[in-house]
Amino acid sequence: MTVDTKLPFDQEYVSNYSKELGEPDWLKEVRLNALRKAYDLPMPKPDKTKIDKWNFTQFEKHVVEGKPLNNLEELPEEVKTLIDLDEDHKNLYVQCDNTPAYVSLSDELEEQGVIFTDIHTAAREHGELLQKYFMKDGVKVDEHRLTALHAAYMNGGVFVYVPKNIEVKAPLQAVFVHENPDANLFNHVIVVADDNSSVTYVENYISTTKVEKAVFNLVTEVIAGTNAKVSYGAVDNLAENITTYVNRRGVAGRDARIEWALGLMNDGNTISENVTNLVGDGSFGDTKTVVVGCGKQTQNFTTKVVHFGKHSEGYILKHGVMKDHATSIFNGIGKIEHGASKSNAEQESRVLMLSDQARGDANPILLIDEDDVTAGHAASVGRVDPIQLYYLMSRGIPKIEAERLIIHGFLAPVVNNMPIEGVKKQLIEVIERKVR
Helix, strand or coil: CCHHHCCCCCHHHHHHHHHHHCCCHHHHHHHHHHHHHHCCCCCCCCCCCCCCCCCCCCCCCCCCCCCCCCCHHHCCHHHHCCCCCCCCCCCEEEEECCEEEEEECCHHHHHCCCEEEEHHHHHHHCHHHHHHHCCCCCCCCCCCHHHHHHHHHCCEEEEEEECCCCECCCCEEEEEEECCCCCCECEEEEEEECCCCEEEEEEEEEECCCCCCEEEEEEEEEEECCCCEEEEEEEEECCCCEEEEEEEEEEECCCCEEEEEEEECCCCCEEEEEEEEECCCCCEEEEEEEEEECCCCEEEEEEEEEECCCCCEEEEEEEEEECCCCEEEEEEEEEECCCCCCCEEEEEEEEEECCCCCEEEEEEEEEECCCCCEEEEEEEEEECCHHHHHHHHHCCCCHHHHHHHHHHHHHHHHHCCCCCHHHHHHHHHHHHHHCC
C-alpha cells in the first residue's frame, strides 16, 4: 500500500459516524462502499499540474465541533460583513467548522415546500429525496480517489430543494466558517430546482484562523429540471496551507439554465473543477470566474461545458491575476457531443501576471463531434503593460496604487457582469484585500 492510500479513518469509524448522525442505511452503505473503492481508485490528473505530493488524504481530525449561534452578532466581524445584518435573515444557513450553527427559512417558502437545511438533517428527514440526487447524475462516487473519499468522509454541507413551479425570489445564502485550525471539511452541497422553478443560491467559504495543515474536499451538485433556472454564486476565501479540492457540477434539463458566478480567492493550493452538462434540448450554461493568486500557491482551474442537447448554449468567461510567485493553470473546455446540433460553445480566458516570478497558463480547448454548430474561443496571457503603469505613475499615483487600478480594470469585465449583486460586492472586497 502506498503512502497515498493510507487513509486516516477506517470502515468501523465511518460506520459509527453514520450511526451517530442517524443516517439512513442507504447513505451508510454509500459511505462504506466509497471508502473501499478509495484504496484502489487513481487520483485525478489535472492538466499541467502535478499533485502527487499534495496532501489530500492525511489529517488527524475528521470532525471539529463548533458552537451553535444564539444570534448572528456572535459571528466574527469578517463573517458578519458577508451577511446583510439589516435584512431579515429568513433564508440563511451558517456552518461553523463541522457544526450547523444557524439555519432559517421564511414561512412562505416552507409553506411552498422549499427545503433549505444542512445535509445531515436532510438525510434524516428527507432521506428518499436526498437519495434521488446524491452523487447520481452530477458527481459520481467512483470518478477518482478524491470523490470516493468525499462520499466516505462527508461531514457537512447543505441541501436545497425547490418544488415544481416555485420561484424563489430572494437569494438563499450559506456561509461556511472555518474557525478552528484543526478542522477539515468534506462539504457536500446539493441544489435542486424542479421543473419550471427558479432559485438563486450564494455561498461563502471563509477562514478566520491561520492553519498549519488542513484538507478541504468540497463537492457541489446542481440539478435544474425542465425549464428551471439556478443562479449559483460562490466566493471561496480559505487560508494558506489548506489543500483544497473543489468540484462544482451542474446538470441542465430541457430549456433549463444554470449560471455560475465564482470568485476563487483561496490562499492555499487548490484544484477546482466546474463542469456543466447541458443534457436537455435548449439548455443554457454560463460560467463567470474570477481568480487572484498570490504567495507561492499553485492552482489549477478547469471549467468545462458539455453539450448533449440540441440548440444548447454554453459560455465560459475567466479572468485571473497572478502575483508574487503564484502559479495557475486555466483550462477551458467546450465539448459538443454528436447529436447536439445547432449548439453554441464560446469561451474566453485572460491571465494577467504582476511579477516576473508569477506564472499563468490559459488553455482553451474545443472538442466538436457535430457538424451543424458554432464555437469559438479566445485566450491571452500577459504582464502588466509598463506604458499603462508609467502613465498612471506620471500622474502622481504610487506604483502599488497604479497596479491596483490596473488589476481592477482587468477583472472588471467579469466582476461587473456577475449575475448576483451580493457576489459582486463581496468579490470586490476580497480582490481589494488580495491585491494590496
